[in-house]
Amino acid sequence: MKARYKSIVDRFAHFIRSGELAAGARLPTHRVLSAQEHISLATATRVYHELEAMGLVSGETGRGTFVRELSLPNGHGLDQQAVATDVIDLNFNYPSLPGQGEHLRDALRQIAAAGDIEAHLRYQPHAGRVNDRTLIARHLSSRGFQPSADNVIIVDGAQHGLTVTVMGLLRPGDVVAVDALTYSGFKALAELYHLELVAIPSLSHGPDLVALKQLCQKRRIRAVYVMPTLHNPLGWVLSHRQRQTLADIANAHDLLIIEDAAYAYLCRTPPPPLASYAPERTVYITGFSKNVATGLRVGVVVCPGSNRAALERAVRATTWNTPSLMTRIICTWIEDGTINRFEILKRRDARKRQAILRDIFGGLTYLTHPNSYFAWLPLPDESRADRLANVLMENNISVSTADPFCTSQTVPQALRIALGSVTLEHLRAALVKVREAVEYEQYRV
16 A cells, blocks of 8 residues: 555645646645644655655745746756757857857868878877877966876866766765855766765855865865866856865865866966865866867866876776867867967957846846856845746746756755857847846746
8 A cells, every 4th residue: 555645745746747736836834734634744754855856846944845847948957958949048158259160170171181190090098198198288387287298188078077087086975075056067977976965155255165174074075076266157266365275174184176177268367276286186177168169078187196097997987088089179279379369269258248247137136257158146035946947948048047056955046147158149138038037036026
């Protein structure tokens, strides 16, 4: 016979899926549900836990339990899906510049004319060819540290760099400290490899490092995942003092630092990477998706020498080696200055988009960086981000809620707005609609 609480779960699930309980509806408190259904408080809590695990409701500390918006399209969670051609994509960033296709044609012609074309048909060293690693190490020296080619591993994009770091250096059950709002791709990795994420509370200009220190005193933290230079999605850039404090905490508690620098190229003169503050315990990860093109899956891991063998094993287990043809394109563009030009142009492009954002969102509270391709838009406490995202989707505008980024128990009501995937004209029109929807939502509540 089915347990009684299961029948209650099934009944609520039916009401939610049928629309009888609308998105955003507040469910009875645990105590009220207990009285209504003549069940214990613990059983009422179990009912809501099951509904939450099914993705049907969300519990918010101090506010209650709410029906989630089920009609949001794929892509508002962790999985990116292609959006329809008539949808303005403010959900994912794939910034591109005019003329990049012709640069690719030229690079392919140059590679085709080279004498070693057949070398690209063979397996490559797991970490990449020495000449390529040397060139990339020299390129990274402009980021404020001096990596050795011996510590460079070429991977299939920054996400693959995170993957081989997790595979090679962490174990299921390890505890990793992350920002309360962090990169959704790392959350996906943690779930896949059974890591426990603990949230570091956020302050106005970075993580609460006092709270991190207290976490390390209470728990056996194995690693900390951070984005010190242009945080995604909050846009902060940590100061020299913050970086030194973080390095000191890592040294005191023997933490592995996983430094994600995917958007660091957008900052002209940030402090040096954490890898220069704690080189013996920091794995620095970057790529060429954002500053060049998302389709060219080339990334870089800079690691301590003691970690290299483990990371190379992870590369071998996943892709054997980065396709040398794509690596050669990137290295050609490093040599002739194309990547430097792309980065300059994309910083200018990001600033133009930020100017449009300031113009349209004037008077609204939002978090961003002057060179960033995204913005974080907190909503009033009584607003429902999933409902707002659905309204925008009905107007052919795709945005992300806080769900994919949140690692704390309470998911904030907020939108993350990506600025880099549409034309400036479409961006302005879409941001006007976003503002109108936000203001209408505020009026409703």
